[in-house]
Amino acid sequence: MRFLAALLLFLLPSFALGAGFATQSVFLSKNPVTEGDTVRIYAIVSNTDTATFAGSLAFKEASAVIGTSKITLAAGAAQTVSTAWKPLAGNHIITATLQTTEGKTVEILSETFTIAPSPILKTSEDTRASPANAAAVESSAWIQDKIGGLSPAAQKTTAPAFSVIDSARDSAASFLNGQLASTKKNLAKQSSPVPTSNPDGSVKTPDAMGSAWFVVYTIYLYILTILLFILSNASVFYPVLAIVFLYFLWRMFKKFRRT
Secondary structure (H helix, E strand, O other), X not given: OHHHHHHHHHHHHHHHOOEEEOOXXXXXXXXXXXXXXXXXXXXXXXXXXXXXXXXXXXXXXOOEXXXXXXXXXXXXXXXXXXXXXXXXXXXEEEEEEEEEOOOOEEEEEEEEEEEEOOOOOOOOHHHHHOHHHOOOOOOOHHHHHHHHHHOHHHHHHHHHHHHXXXXXXXXXXXXXXXXXXXXXXXXXXXXXXXXXXXXXXXXXXXXXXXXXXXXXXXXXXXXXXXXXHHHHOHHHHHHHHHHHHHHHHHHHHHHHHHO
């Protein structure tokens, strides 16, 4: 009996160890997700066994396969596996199934994700009159994917912040588009500061007040265009935001040092 008990204690670690999912390891590249967005489903697999694990991981919704990846994990190694997904609105139960090369199921992990319906675009009279004024706001999903490639945990932590910032960018871009349309209308009503010719050949002297407003609206138009460009491009906006944030921290640090 003592021999059997000792043998069981010796063999217990080999039963407990093996390849499997980390805790809460199935997650999306961003949250929330809106219908029409393309996101990535991530899963973290670790191998706590002493032998190399070889197999595959499949992401499924019901019986439909979203994506499959082959996995080879050395002893003690971990790997992040992902696949692209473009979901419809509603609740989706996604399962990640880990199998050996022989087809034996090692572990199945499920997560439920809620996808928001695509918002109804609210277009103002100015936007309908000139739809080219509306600039698309680039998603930060690719930046989050880059972060996920370096650290999936960091991506999961920063995803809510990116979601809030992207939402604010959308609102700010809508406001700037409205201002651009209004400024272009006002600019068309003002007289140019450059003298023009009348149909009879005489020179038309520009109105001083109208010319002043023309210059003001022109400068404002350029400012709005630059701001909209920065907001709409994630590759420009986030580096600028990082520089501003670091500058703010530096100023705060200097202020606290003086006090």
